[in-house]
Amino acid sequence: MNWKIWSLKKSPWVFHVNTGACNNCDIEVVNCLTPKFDVERFGVTLVGSPRHADALLVTGVVTAQAAPRLIQAYQQATKPCVVFSIGACACGTGIFHTGYHVVGPVDKIIKEIDPNAIIAYVPGCPPKPEAMISGIVKTLNAL
């Protein structure tokens, strides 16, 4: 196993990117880090800068205003970087599909700049913290 992947799986540091979410997924992301679910026991910790992150937790449809910021955050993150699309909007724009400001979904924007990006999908509106933990575990096992 590549030592970079090995160290990523040991303790993935995550950065949370909101690209136009309604805040519902964001609350569930924060919920994951609270004592009840406590993903920190698996080494998952929230960091304040994409430069420190191994994974991006992206919530929300990508709006026209947020797309360049998402690209910037992805480019700044250390590679290999796993992009988690959290929620129905991030996975496939959901009910906002025909919105005037929507340019997403997340995988489309990320694949434009990096076709080999590792993208994981956690659907749900919002996904339960259990679903997010399951998504993270499955992704790390698949790497």
Next chain:
Amino acid sequence: MSPDELVEKLNTIKSSLTQFEQLLNNRIYLSCESENCFEINKFLFQELKARFVIATAIDCEQYFEILYHYSYDQTGCVINLKCFIRDHENPQVESITPLIPAAEWIEREMHDLEGIEFNNHPCMERLILADDWPEGEYPLRKDWNHEKEI
């Protein structure tokens, strides 16, 4: 002020209204043309001391409507002022921000999304559309093409 006194006081501006309707005890609907809009807002806010809740704009294809929602908290009466802007090509109305500073952002939002000009607004800048959104495209207008690539 009792509900009856409120209606009585509203009757003093009846000449500048096009419609006065009270369907329930605590709901009053007023309609006016855009020229009288500022004066009536001033009356509701300063004379009646009603609380400004929010304003909403609707594109009705031939004309625009701005609904000003006021609440008279002493009796719990909600007053809706419907202001018609007949000129659909070049919609203009007097801004109420000099009177009610809280209306600044909602007027900027209505300007962004519906393209209504608010005269005498102190800071008419883009509020909620993306920075690179083209000028003159108003996404909440009925005739705006949603398939268009921006």
